[in-house]
Amino acid sequence: MTLPGWLQAIALFSLVAATTKPIGLYMARVFQGERTWLSPVLRPLERAVYRLCGVDEALEMPWQTYTLAMLAFSAVGFVWLYVLLRTQAWLPFNPQRFPNLPPALAWNTAVSFLTNTNWQFYAGESTMSYLSQMAGLAWHNFVSAATGLAIAIALIRGIARTACKTIGNFWVDLIRACLYVLLPVSCVFAIVLVAQGVPQNFSPYRSVRTVEGYRQTITGGPMASQESIKELGTNGGGFVNANSASPNENPTPVSNFLEMFAILAFAAGLTYTYGYMVKDTRQGWALFAAMFALLAVGFSATYWAESVGNPIVHHLGIAGGNMEGKECRFGVAGSALFATVTTATSCGAVNSMLDSFMPLGGLVPLVNMQLGEVAFGGVGSGLYGMIVFVVITVFIAGLMVGRTPEFLGKKIERREVQLALLALLVTPLLVLVPTAIAVLQPQGLAALGNGGPHGFSEILYAFSSTNANNGSAFGGLGSNLFYDVATGINMLLGRFLVAIPVLALAGSLAAKKAVAPGVGSFSTSSAMFVGLLLSTIAIVGALTFLPADALGPVADHLFVFQGKTF
Amino acid sequence: MIRQFGTAVRITILSIALLGFAYPLGITAIARLVFPWQADGSYLKVKGRVVGSAIIGQRWTQPQYFHGRPSAAGKEGYDPTATGGTNYGPASKNLVASTKAAIAAVRAENPRAGGMPPMDLVTTSGSGIDPDISPAAAYYQAARVAAARKIPLGTVRALIFAYERHRTIGILGEPRVNVLELNLALDRTLSPR
Structure with missing residues (x-):
C-alpha cells in the first residue's frame, strides 16, 4: 500500500462529499418541477416531449398506476432491444458486418440492459454493431438509470407526503431524469473523455502495420458517448469486452478517476435530494454517513488484499502486489478502488479482471453486491435499497424498546414491514437458490473457468451480480444456454421484485397521517441510528451469505496461503 | 392500461x-x-505511415525494442478485437504455468538484467492491450536494448527516464512508460548503427 494510493481514494471521497449537496439540490429542484439554470434551454424541449407523447404534466398517479407505467415502459424497451439485436445485420451503422445475435444471447442482453445490470455474455468489439451499441445499449443506459431515479424519487415523495393518494407521475419523472440530470452531464463528460483519448467516430476498424511489421486491427466506434452514460447511469456495460480496463474506454489515470466519480456522483447526491425533500437534510447526511462507512471499509480491505499479493506467485521469485488482470496505468490502488466503487454501486464496469483478484480482494465486491449495493448504490436503486434497510432498522429498534416504530413522523406498521422484508428477502432467494441449482447441473459446471473453490466463487458471483443488477463478473465463467436463461430470469426478478414492493411502500407511506414526534420517538438522523443501520445491514448480510462465502472466497483464501493450486 | x-x-x-x-x-x-486526433483513435505516424495507436499496446518481439506485458487478447496477443485478461484465479494451475513461462521467456531475453523481472512484466494485463509497462520493467530491459543497438547503457537509461510518465498531480495512477512512445523515441534518436 502506498501513500499516493490512499491519497487517490481520499481525493475521490472528498470530491464526492463536496458535490453531494449541489448535485442533490439540483435534482430536488428538477423533480419538484422548479426552475433550474438549465430550464431556459430544456424547458421548451421538455414541453415538446410531453405534447408529442400525450403526457399530462399535472396529472399525479397512485402507486399502482406509477408501477404499471414503469412496467409498460420496461416491456416496450425490452422488445425494442431484442428486435434490434436480432436484426442488426440488416440495419445501418454496422461497418464490421456483424451478424444477428442468437435468441438466447439477445434475450439475456436485452434483459441485462433493461434492468440496468449490463451483464455481458458477449464481447462488444466482435458482436455489436454501432447501431446496437448507441440506439440499443446506450439508450437503455439512459432510460434504465432514469427509471431507477424515478422510483427513488417516488419513494421519497411517499415519505414526505401525508394523507396523499399519489406519488408523482412516472412519465414526468422519467423525462426529467433524462433531460435535466443524465443528458447534460453526459454530454460534458463525453467530451472530457475524448480529450483523454477515448475514440468517438463511426469509422470501420482500421488495420495497421505495427512498428515491427505485425498486422493489428484497431477498433473504433462511438465509444466516448457510451462510456460517459455507462458510468453516470451506474450501468457498466463496456463498449468492448475488457470494459474500462481497455485503454479505449479508460485511457489515463485521469479518465479512471473521473469515471469513478461519475459512478458515485448521482447516487451520493440523491442522499441530499432525499434529505431536502423530506425537509430534514440531516436524514440525508445520516444515510450518506452509513454509505460512506461501507465504501471506506470495502476499499481498505480490497486494497490491502491486492497489495499483499499472491503468495503462489511470490514463491516463483516475483515480488509485489497482485498485477494479474490489472493495467499498469492504474496499478493495485486504482484497480482496488474502482472494483470497490463499481460494486458498492450497481455499476459493474471494471478496470481490472475481478476473477484474478486475490480471494479476499474479490470477496469485497461479492459482499458489496450481496448487501444489496447500498454504499451509494445504483442511480436511484441505491437510495431505495437503503431506505428499505432504514425501515427494517426502525422496526427492530421499535421492537427493542417496545414501542410502535416511527419513521419521520409516520407509524411503521405491518404492511410497511412486510413490503420492506419482501424487497429484502429477494436477494438471498435469488442468489443462493440459483447457485445451488447451478452446482448440481452439468451445464452449470461446464462453463467454469477455474477449478476448486474459485470455481464456486464464479457461480456465486454471477448470481450475486445479476440479482443485484450489477453486471460485473468473474469473467472466467463462460456463456451457455443454462446461464443465458438463468441469469436473465435472475436479473428481471432482481430488478422488479424489489422495485414493485418499493413503489407499494411509497404508496403506503404517502397515504399515512403524520403523528407528532413525542419524547419516545427515535431519531433517524443520529449517530446511534447510523450505527444501528450499519449493524442491521451487516447482520442481515452475514447471516444470509456467510456459509456460501465461506465455501467460495474464504476457502480459496486458505488454499492460496497454503500454496495449493487447482 | x-x-x-x-x-x-x-x-x-x-x-x-x-x-x-x-x-x-x-x-x-x-x-x-x-x-x-483523439476522436479518430490517437493514431501515430512514422514517415507518413500509420504504425498504431498511442493508447493501444502492440506486439514486440525484436531485441532492439522494449517489450510490453504478456497479453491474453487474441491468439498472438495484443489483438484489440479480442480484448480481455486470462481470468485465472489466484490458485489456478494455469496461472502458475503461464507466470513460470513468462518468467523463463523474459529472463532468457534479458540475460544481462540480473535478478528477477518485475511483477508487471510476467503477469497478463486486464485488457490484453495495455500500452504501458512499469519503469522498473523498462529498466530491466535496458541492457538488452543497448546491446542490440550497440549503444551505451547510460543512453538508453536516460531515454527511459525522459519518457517516464508520473502520477497525475502526484496521486492518480501509477508511474509508467508507454512502450510504443519509448520505442519510437529510440528509433528517432538512437538509430541502430
Missing part, C-alpha cells in the same frame, strides 16, 4: 431519436471539431 402502453411506445420512439441518435451523433460532431 392501454393508455400507459401507448405513452410508453411514444416516449420510447422519441427518446431513441434524442438519446440514441442525436446525442451520439452530436458528441461525434463536437469531438471531431475539438479533439479530432
